Amino acid sequence: MPFSKSQDLIRLARLAAVRRTGISLDEIRDEFGISHRTAQRMTEALEAVFDNVEAVTGTDRRRRWRVLDPVLEKLQLRQETAVEALDIASRTARGDGRLRHAAALDDLRGGLLARLTPKDARRTEADVEAVLLGMGSVARPGPRVNLVPAVVDAVIEALRGPFRLRMRYGTMDAPERVVEPHGFLLGHRSYLVARQPERSDEMRTFRMDRILSAQSLDESFSFAPGFSLEDYTAKSFGVYQNPKQYDEVIWRFAPHAAARAAEFSFHPRQTAESQEDGSLIVRFHAAGWLEMAWHLYSWGDAVEVVAPAGLRNFIENHRRTDFDSLP
Incomplete structure (x- = not known):
């Protein structure tokens, strides 16, 4: 067996040993960047070389391989990475x-x-x-908002429950409010996604840097039925959401900027269409005109907002013609 393949086999054995449910063919394929057939050959080699390999079929009907009582812990592989x-x-x-x-x-x-x-x-x-x-x-060059560690800890503890969270938001003289945390969005400005039952069942976003104090309560709650943080965040361009602004967004990048724009993922669910004149049309559904405007400004006059009309009017008088470079 070539030396590189021996290394891969040892690595596979370690993965099969440390993963509680073992490792499947699909996971082997993804982990090593190989074909399905090569993954099968690796499991065959694993069973041939090691006596303590168990292959089981899980509830998802996928076969998984585990190494039982591994002696591989005594093999100290390089740990730099x-x-x-x-x-x-x-x-x-x-x-x-x-x-x-x-x-x-x-x-x-x-x-x-x-x-x-x-x-x-x-x-x-x-x-x-x-x-x-x-x-x-x-x-991490560039500006970012500092968060209060005690507040972050309280939010994480509440999410783990899940437990309700009592917090003081905005100013020190603001009344405390009790919310039900559904997510924590990390970024240059981080947000708590939660609903405030005393007001409505609607999800709201709270700036983490404006939460002045927080306490995880010993009061559990049920997540909103069908709520998905991924789907929720996909409705916004950045983080903040304004449901009234949610619509199809269409941007046209000029021919000289099309190649550069094609390198960007402006939204996880976007589509991009190259045009005959060399321009690029990008489409997605989202809200958050202000965050869109902040980004669009950096493109100068190389981008045109086709839709929605409200966003087009919002940025039209702020397009620059003298930017020397693209984002």
């Missing part, structure tokens, strides 16, 4: 104010390093630090 990923995730969580997540990630990182010899641990940490110093994404 895993430690890098944990470091990046920890720094991101800390920057978002999610201190409990940062602490958990740091514990995992420490556990990986503890399993290495002191020499290998020092080498790994040095390699990881070199990579992180060269990654601008870790520094």
